[in-house]
Amino acid sequence: MKMSKVFAATSMAALSLFIFTGVGANASSTHKDSMSSIHMSDKKKSTHMNMDMTMDGLKMNMNSKMPKGLKKDTHAKYHVGEKVTLKANHMAGMKNTKATVAGVYKTKLYKINFKPTNGGKEVKNHKWVVAKELSAKGALKSGENITVKADHMVGMKGAKGKIVSVNQGPAYAVNFKDSKTGMMINNHKWLVQSELKAR
Numbered sequence: 172m173k174m175s176k177v178f179a180a181t182s183m184a185a186l187s188l189f190i191f192t193g194v195g196a197n198a199s200s201t202h203k204d205s206m207s208s209i210h211m212s213d214k215k216k217s218t219h220m221n222m223d224m225t226m227d228g229l230k231m232n233m234n235s236k237m238p239k240g241l242k243k244d245t246h247a248k249y250h251v252g253e254k255v256t257l258k259a260n261h262m263a264g265m266k267n268t269k270a271t272v273a274g275v276y277k278t279k280l281y282k283i284n285f286k287p288t289n290g291g292k293e294v295k296n297h298k299w300v301v302a303k304e305l306s307a308k309g310a311l312k313s314g315e316n317i318t319v320k321a322d323h324m325v326g327m328k329g330a331k332g333k334i335v336s337v338n339q340g341p342a343y344a345v346n347f348k349d350s351k352t353g354m355m356i357n358n359h360k361w362l363v364q365s366e367l368k369a370r
Contacts, residue, residue, distance in 0.1 A: 224354065226262040227294045229287060229324040237274065237344070237358065238303040238321075244277040244341040248364055251275060257347060259366035261298055264351030269370065273358050274344035278302050280361055281311065285319050285332030296335055299361040301342050305334075313337060323360060338363045 224231040249255055253272045260266040280299040287294065302311055304321035311317070315334045322328040343362045348355050 224262070224349065224352065224356070226324055227297055229291060229294065229326055231262075231324050232322050232327075233356075235322050235358075235360065237360070238301065240303060241274075241276040241278060241301070241342075244275045247275045247341045247343075249275065249343065249367055249369070254370050255345070255367045256370045257345065257362070257366065258368055259298070259362050261362075262349075264349035265347070268347050268350050270345040270347035270367075272343060272367075273346045276301070276340070276342045276344075278340050278342050279311070280338040280340055280342050280363055281305060281317075282335040282338070283317065283319070283332050284335055285317075285327070285330040287324075287326030288329050289326035291326055299338065299342070299363065301340075301361060307334075311337070321360075340364075343367060 224233065249272050251272050251274060255270050255272060257265055257268050257270050278301045280301055283297050283300060283305075284293060284295045285297065300319065300321045300323075304319065305311055305317045306320060307315050307317045309315055311334060313334050313336055317332055317334055319327055319330045319332060341364060342360075343364070343366075344358045344360050345362060345367075346355070346357045347359065
C-alpha cells in the first residue's frame with residue numbers, strides 16, 4: 172500500500188516536471204521567434220530609412236505629383252513607353268541607367284537657384300522645373316526672380332530663387348531603377364531631350 176503511494180507520488184512529480192519543461196521550452200522558443208521578428212522588422216525599417224533619396228542635398232518627395240494642365244507633346248523624339256538610357260546625373264544612381272519614358276510635355280524648362288524653405292544652403296543650378304512650377308512678377312526668363320511652386324524635394328515648395336537658364340523643351344518624366352540604392356523611381360521630373368538616348 173505504501174509502495175503504491177510512493178510510486179504514484181513519484182509518477183506525478185515526473186509528469187509535472189515533464190510538462191513544465193516542455194512549456195518552458197516552447198515559451199522560450201516563442202520568445203526567441205518573437206524577438207527575431209522584431210529585429211527583422213527593425214532592420215527593414217532601418218534599410219528603408221537609409222534608402223531615402225536625395226537630390227542637390229535635399230530629400231526627394233517621392234509623392235510629388237505632375238502639375239495640372241500640361242500639354243502632351245506627341246511630336247517629341249521619344250514617346251511614352253519608349254525605352255531610353257539616361258545621360259543626366261541629377262542625382263547619384265541616375266547616369267547611364269535604363270529608363271522608360273513616363274510622360275512627354277510641350278513646355279519650357281528652367282534651371283534655377285533657390286533657397287530651401289527648411290533653412291538649408293542655397294541650391295544652385297537645379298535641373299529642372301517647368302513653367303507651371305514657377306511664379307514671377309515678370310516674364311520667365313534668365314535672371315528673373317521667382318517663387319518655386321514645385322515640390323520635387325523637401326524645402327522646395329514656396330522657395331525664393333532665380334532663373335539661371337531656359338530650355339525650350341519638351342519636358343520628360345521617366346521611370347528608372349536607381350543604380351545606387353536599387354529603388355524604383357517613378358515619374359521622375361524632369362529631363363530635357365539631350366539628357367536621353369535611345370536603346
